[in-house]
Amino acid sequence: MPRDEFSLINEYFTHRSAKRGDVAMGIGDDGAVVRPMPEHDLVIVTDTLVEGVHFDMTTPPRAIGHKSVAVNLSDLAAMGAQPCWVSLALTLPRMDEDWLQEFSGGLDEICSYYDCQLIGGDTTKGPLTITITAHGQLPSGSAIPRSGAKAGDWIYVSGSLGDAGLGLQVTQNKVSTTGRHLQQVIERLHYPTPRVALGQSLRGVASSCIDVSDGLLADLRHLMTEAGTQAQLELEKLPLSLALTETLQVDDALALALTAGDDYELCFTLPEEHRGRMETLTTHLKTRPVCIGRVANGESGDIQLRYNGEDWLLAEGYSSFNHFPQNQATK
Amino acid sequence: MPRDEFSLINEYFTHRSAKRGDVAMGIGDDGAVVRPMPEHDLVIVTDTLVEGVHFDMTTPPRAIGHKSVAVNLSDLAAMGAQPCWVSLALTLPRMDEDWLQEFSGGLDEICSYYDCQLIGGDTTKGPLTITITAHGQLPSGSAIPRSGAKAGDWIYVSGSLGDAGLGLQVTQNKVSTTGRHLQQVIERLHYPTPRVALGQSLRGVASSCIDVSDGLLADLRHLMTEAGTQAQLELEKLPLSLALTETLQVDDALALALTAGDDYELCFTLPEEHRGRMETLTTHLKTRPVCIGRVANGESGDIQLRYNGEDWLLAEGYSSFNHFPQNQATK
Numbered sequence: 001m002p003r004d005e006f007s008l009i010n011e012y013f014t015h016r017s018a019k020r021g022d023v024a025m026g027i028g029d030d031g032a033v034v035r036p037m038p039e040h041d042l043v044i045v046t047d048t049l050v051e052g053v054h055f056d057m058t059t060p061p062r063a064i065g066h067k068s069v070a071v072n073l074s075d076l077a078a079m080g081a082q083p084c085w086v087s088l089a090l091t092l093p094r095m096d097e098d099w100l101q102e103f104s105g106g107l108d109e110i111c112s113y114y115d116c117q118l119i120g121g122d123t124t125k126g127p128l129t130i131t132i133t134a135h136g137q138l139p140s141g142s143a144i145p146r147s148g149a150k151a152g153d154w155i156y157v158s159g160s161l162g163d164a165g166l167g168l169q170v171t172q173n174k175v176s177t178t179g180r181h182l183q184q185v186i187e188r189l190h191y192p193t194p195r196v197a198l199g200q201s202l203r204g205v206a207s208s209c210i211d212v213s214d215g216l217l218a219d220l221r222h223l224m225t226e227a228g229t230q231a232q233l234e235l236e237k238l239p240l241s242l243a244l245t246e247t248l249q250v251d252d253a254l255a256l257a258l259t260a261g262d263d264y265e266l267c268f269t270l271p272e273e274h275r276g277r278m279e280t281l282t283t284h285l286k287t288r289p290v291c292i293g294r295v296a297n298g299e300s301g302d303i304q305l306r307y308n309g310e311d312w313l314l315a316e317g318y319s320s321f322n323h324f325p326q327n328q329a330t331k
Numbered sequence: 332m333p334r335d336e337f338s339l340i341n342e343y344f345t346h347r348s349a350k351r352g353d354v355a356m357g358i359g360d361d362g363a364v365v366r367p368m369p370e371h372d373l374v375i376v377t378d379t380l381v382e383g384v385h386f387d388m389t390t391p392p393r394a395i396g397h398k399s400v401a402v403n404l405s406d407l408a409a410m411g412a413q414p415c416w417v418s419l420a421l422t423l424p425r426m427d428e429d430w431l432q433e434f435s436g437g438l439d440e441i442c443s444y445y446d447c448q449l450i451g452g453d454t455t456k457g458p459l460t461i462t463i464t465a466h467g468q469l470p471s472g473s474a475i476p477r478s479g480a481k482a483g484d485w486i487y488v489s490g491s492l493g494d495a496g497l498g499l500q501v502t503q504n505k506v507s508t509t510g511r512h513l514q515q516v517i518e519r520l521h522y523p524t525p526r527v528a529l530g531q532s533l534r535g536v537a538s539s540c541i542d543v544s545d546g547l548l549a550d551l552r553h554l555m556t557e558a559g560t561q562a563q564l565e566l567e568k569l570p571l572s573l574a575l576t577e578t579l580q581v582d583d584a585l586a587l588a589l590t591a592g593d594d595y596e597l598c599f600t601l602p603e604e605h606r607g608r609m610e611t612l613t614t615h616l617k618t619r620p621v622c623i624g625r626v627a628n629g630e631s632g633d634i635q636l637r638y639n640g641e642d643w644l645l646a647e648g649y650s651s652f653n654h655f656p657q658n659q660a661t662k
Contacts, residue, residue, distance in 0.1 A: 024372060030409040031376035031467075031473045032543060041355060044450060045362035046464065048420045049458035078361040087381045089420070119375060127458040133377065138361075143356060146652035178632060209359060224334040262449040299486045312436040 004200075009123045012104040013088065017280070022071055023085065032119035036086055036224030041143060043136040045075035058171065061099045063190035064130065065106025068122040070192045071213065073114060073136035074264040074316055078211040080144040081136025082112045082302040084208045088121035089131040101181040105197055138203060145322045148207040149227035149269040151297045156278075158195050158266040160241040162253060165260020181243035182324075193262040198289070202268055203279040210267035216258040220267055223302050227269075230298035234306040239258070255318045340426070340454045343435040344419065351415065351448045363450035365416055365466075372474060374467040376406035382459040390504065392430045394521035395461065396437025401523045402544065403465035404445060405595040408530030409542040411475040412467025414445045419452035420462040445527055469534060480558035480600040481540035482628045487609075489526050489597040489622040491572040492547055493584060494519040496591020512574035523595040529620070532612040533599055540599035546590040548645075551598055552632050558600075566638040570621045583639070586649045591619030600626055 014027050024034040037041055049055060049068050062286075073083050088107070111118055116134070167189030168180060169175040178187065195211070202209060208227060210219045224231050235254055242252045268289075270278055282289060305312040354362040367373055380386060380399050404414050419438070442449055447465070498520030500506040501513060508516065526542070533540060539558060541550045555562050566585050573583045593594050600621075601609055613620060629635075636643040 029477050030406040031374045034373050035371050042365050042367050043362045044419045046420050046456045047454050048453045050422055050455050053457055073359040087377045089377050091381055121377050122379045124379045124381050126384055129422055129460050131462040133464040146360050
């Protein structure tokens with residue numbers, strides 16, 4: 001692309017997103033200058049979306065703009081941080097004004113909603129790749145680690161799991177669902193909601209936290225491995241949407257909820273003595289965390305699955321890294 | 332790439348680079364947690380390198396690792412910031428241990444040299460793309476802007492220009508040079524030195540500053556446009572290396588020095604009353620800035636070129652965005 005097209009591209013981003021008082025210099029200089037809050041730590045996260053890997057030609061550009069920010073704010077939420085500033089590295093194969101209009105619109109909407117300012121970045125020519133680096137702040141020393149779980153802690157998730165995975169299957173025509181569920185699961189896939197307010201409420205309350213991006217089993221395993229503990233899940237407590245349970249048979253719905261990624265709910269552990277405090281703190285939130293099991297001493301990183309008190313086995317072909325089998329049965 | 336290869340990739344970066352006391356949590360959690368200095372501003376910069384655009388298959392991976400950090404530290408230097416933390420978003424087409432070893436080695440060397448810690452990032456599969464986001468700090472309110480030049484200010488550059496441009500021509504077999512110059516110009520192309528110490532010395536001294544990444548004329552024009560001023564350059568003062576002057580005829584050497592990018596010297600403006608202070612502050616540095624002209628009232632963004640008092644015209648075919656003409660004459 002000639003340089004003047006780059007200037008045009010920059011225009012799509014320059015006057016957008018929330019204007020914060022702590023941004024001394026934004027887009028346009030060699031770098032952005034921001035004023036961190038006194039007595040606060042800075043949390044920095046980075047996530048890349050690549051065409052053909054994280055989305056494809058059929059994904060609406062507005063959804064790509066939304067999701068590229070959402071996955072980063074979700075990482076900030078898992079640490080308990082308040083989002084403040086994002087920078088965007090955008091690699092584009094060609095100038096496409098319609099695409100840019102939609103992409104920047106999606107990015108702007110979510111940034112504005114969370115009062116997070118786009119402070120700069122870099123636009124280059126090449127295969128479509130989006131890297132967002134997001135910055136959040138929290139009171140010094142209050143970041144929620146991955147490693148703090150202890151035997152006896154309760155395990156929670158912040159909302160229903162498996163919906164984004166079902167959405168992916170639907171867009172790939174591997175599963176069909178009825179009209180009223182269709183919109184919901186595709187929304188969850190394309191427009192994930194980072195649990196920002198919940199994450200901040202969990203500071204000093206949760207003993208460990210992670211966001212479910214790779215699937216509950218995979219992400220919970222990180223928490224258990226870091227803590228040297230095991231997890232005991234009671235699958236009948238797993239929050240499942242009607243969209244999921246009316247589309248799939250129960251074992252398939254559970255398997256998807258356990259292994260599919262992209263839901264961006266928070267999974268966290270909570271000491272017994274903080275249960276009341278957490279419930280009080282979260283009463284004003286739309287998100288109501290659900291207790292799904294307990295941390296125990298045992299083999300580090302192990303996860304035991306029970307359904308109504310019986311051992312439950314994940315069907316062969318499911319794994320957290322191979323999100324959905326080819327021969328998935330549907331109702 | 333399967334997930335376990337990603338884990339392997341992360342190993343190349345996890346235990347590398349300087350360990351700083353202000354990094355509370357580094358690679359391995361959802362995000363990094365760092366402690367900004369009280370009474371300091373944070374400077375954030377992002378730059379992407381794409382294969383086929385910023386480098387090619389023949390570029391040594393160690394150089395790619397070095398340069399991906401260097402171009403970002405150069406942006407920090409232009410603001411006067413001290414580098415602290417970098418995050419890396421690496422998109423790789425395949426697992427290649429030799430490549431990773433060299434790339435991470437080059438990245439590690441420059442980070443360690445500047446006491447800058449790699450605090451995290453994201454590794455994805457896709458076309459080779461490297462995005463670095465670098466963070467620096469400086470006393471609150473002391474960032475050097477692009478916009479502060481005033482008529483009467485002196486214009487400086489921090490070192491010789493055109494060498495990286497010559498190096499590029501040499502690697503593309505468009506120009507040949509003698510052995511003793513060959514190494515030097517290819518080093519300047521592949522292993523640029525960000526002027527970190529100089530940039531920090533210029534805080535409160537320079538009225539505006541930019542790093543020369545797109546060519547002196549293009550970058551100086553940014554400073555003049557932002558300030559609404561024009562520049563008058565005396566080209567006989569332009570610092571040129573022996574490598575450049577012994578390889579090209581004088582007009583071609585000057586044209587390259589004015590238009591070629593990738594040298595990553597600083598170009599800054601200095602009020603008359605700060606000249607002595609700047610010279611005192613920079614006596615202990617290896618980099619000795621050279622005065623090449625003066626800021627004047629006139630058409631905003633205009634740059635007048637004189638050589639020994641005579642008007643000098645850039646030959647047709649040269650521009651800052653088309654770094655070198657095809658028919659370049661060589662001695």
